[in-house]
Amino acid sequence: MSDVKPMRADARRNYERLLVEARRAFAERGVDASLEDVARSAGVGIGTLYRHFPTRDDLIEALLRDRFDTQAAKARELLAAEDPLDALYAWLVGFGATSSSYRGLTELLADAIDDPRSRLHASCEEMQTAASHLVDRAQKAGVLRADLTVRELLLLLHGASWGGTHLPGDGGTERLLSLVFTGLRASEQRGQRGGARAG
Incomplete structure (x- = not known):
């Protein structure tokens, strides 16, 4: 039985928005695009981004x-x-x-x-x-x-x-x-x- 807890609905929405905005930013500006800009476009703080994706590679891997x-x-x-x-x-x-x-x-x-x-x-x-x-x-x-x-x-x-x-x-x-x-x-x-x- 998995110990991983399912995401709350609001956390899931943030996660999905971050992926959408990261995909757009990386497509436009490459993988070095600002993560602060990604978070801002997703309507969340940079801390929220790092809670979901501790590193840039984590975000790319998810995409x-x-x-x-x-x-x-x-x-x-x-x-x-x-x-x-x-x-x-x-x-x-x-x-x-x-x-x-x-x-x-x-x-x-x-x-x-x-x-x-x-x-x-x-x-x-x-x-x-x-x-x-x-x-x-x-x-x-x-x-x-x-x-x-x-x-x-x-x-x-x-x-x-x-x-x-x-x-x-x-x-x-x-x-x-x-x-x-x-x-x-x-x-x-x-x-x-x-x-x-x-x-």
Whole structure:
């Protein structure tokens, strides 16, 4: 039986308002947006914000939790896909969209991989675990470089996500990721078109 008490109605309303305003602020100004401004826009004091979200990472984790859960579930689903390279690429595109949701988020996630103190570290480990099964399957099938590690793959993804924000128009992250993915194919697969949309 859980010892966690349900939130009072007014606390729940404050919590939801803070998430709405944080989502808007981060979308407009990036993850470094003022938390004081977020609290003010939500109609609460900064103390109320910190009671719900003790750190900025706690707030970001709350905003992205559904997306992380979706990505973990998608990885499990893609393990049954016919083409293991296409499956890995599809998962990376989805996670790339998550990691580039807000300006500055890519750098936070890249740092959190190596920082157990970060509230985002557990989510990064969860994504590494999800990716590892897809990577292992593609490597065993001989279609992905055998020397590639999951950590390297996620850092390459973060790089593509960051770079994609500096290209004009939409789809920058996917464009860069498709270019990177060509070099991740097993040597005998390079130069062949089709699969993973990279060629």
